Amino acid sequence: MTNDLEDNMIDFEQPCPIRDVLDRIGDQWSLLVLKALEIQTLRFNSLHREIGDISRQMLSRTLKKLENDGYISRTIYAEVPPRVEYTLTDLGGSFLKPMNILIQWANDNHEAICLARKNLSQ
Amino acid sequence: MTNDLEDNMIDFEQPCPIRDVLDRIGDQWSLLVLKALEIQTLRFNSLHREIGDISRQMLSRTLKKLENDGYISRTIYAEVPPRVEYTLTDLGGSFLKPMNILIQWANDNHEAICLARKNLSQ
DNA sequence: CTGGATCCTCATCGATACTG
DNA sequence: CAGTATCGATGAGGATCCAG
Numbered sequence: 001m002t003n004d005l006e007d008n009m010i011d012f013e014q015p016c017p018i019r020d021v022l023d024r025i026g027d028q029w030s031l032l033v034l035k036a037l038e039i040q041t042l043r044f045n046s047l048h049r050e051i052g053d054i055s056r057q058m059l060s061r062t063l064k065k066l067e068n069d070g071y072i073s074r075t076i077y078a079e080v081p082p083r084v085e086y087t088l089t090d091l092g093g094s095f096l097k098p099m100n101i102l103i104q105w106a107n108d109n110h111e112a113i114c115l116a117r118k119n120l121s122q
Numbered sequence: 123m124t125n126d127l128e129d130n131m132i133d134f135e136q137p138c139p140i141r142d143v144l145d146r147i148g149d150q151w152s153l154l155v156l157k158a159l160e161i162q163t164l165r166f167n168s169l170h171r172e173i174g175d176i177s178r179q180m181l182s183r184t185l186k187k188l189e190n191d192g193y194i195s196r197t198i199y200a201e202v203p204p205r206v207e208y209t210l211t212d213l214g215g216s217f218l219k220p221m222n223i224l225i226q227w228a229n230d231n232h233e234a235i236c237l238a239r240k241n242l243s244q
Numbered sequence: 245c246t247g248g249a250t251c252c253t254c255a256t257c258g259a260t261a262c263t264g
Numbered sequence: 265c266a267g268t269a270t271c272g273a274t275g276a277g278g279a280t281c282c283a284g
Contacts, residue, residue: 017232018225026148044246060247070238081245091234098227102220103140110139112213116192166266203265
């Protein structure tokens with residue numbers, strides 16, 4: 001009797017781990033930030049340029065949330081002008097492994113989803 | 123020169139496949155519904171009981187969205203009283219494979235995330 | 245350069261009541 | 265049994281201005 005089923009089940013009771021994760025990275029920007037930092041360490045304005053259409057306001061909030069959950073780390077250099085670098089933590093890198101599989105699935109099946117949406121609009 | 127990097131990148135241009143997926147699945151209930159249907163086909167009220175604290179309103183909306191994207195199928199039986207069964211489609215089952223990996227990651231790392239949150243509140 | 249503070253808008257979600 | 269309609273609350277996200 002293995003506990004495969006149990007491992008695979010969602011715990012409907014509080015706290016729900018996957019809910020914690022989805023609530024944090026399910027927003028509009030978190031995943032884009034993580035994917036940008038997966039390539040390389042970046043500072044605030046570099047991230048802003050990289051992502052493009054995010055406001056500085058939302059970038060700031062997103063970074064703080066990701067840092068609070070341990071996905072990224074923030075390093076301040078006491079220079080003039082100030083420099084702040086954001087780096088993926090081990091936890092963040094670990095998270096991107098299963099997440100990249102899901103991203104790959106999304107890329108592979110995007111056509112099927114679009115097709116399903118079109119079919120119902122006929 | 124492989125295209126591994128390209129496969130792994132998020133397309134910042136529209137439409138973004140992973141955004142389509144996260145927008146649909148990132149809400150409060152979709153994943154719970156899919157996980158419930160992963161076990162077995164269920165009818166509306168069975169799902170309602172199974173998930174527990176979802177309102178019929180939200181269950182109805184969630185089911186419709188999932189059906190629209192092809193994750194589940196809806197079968198109506200012309201009986202009295204009416205019977206409607208919801209089943210996972212091939213696409214839905216396919217989606218749960220990478221998703222289950224992510225769920226497993228969330229379970230495994232939930233403690234680390236909680237720890238990160240506590241550390242900052244000190 | 246790296247943000248915080250404030251105000252605003254809009255989509256989402258819940259509660260309630262109603263229908264075939 | 266299986267939903268829909270309507271209304272109100274809530275919070276995510278954007279715009280703008282200000283600060284260290």
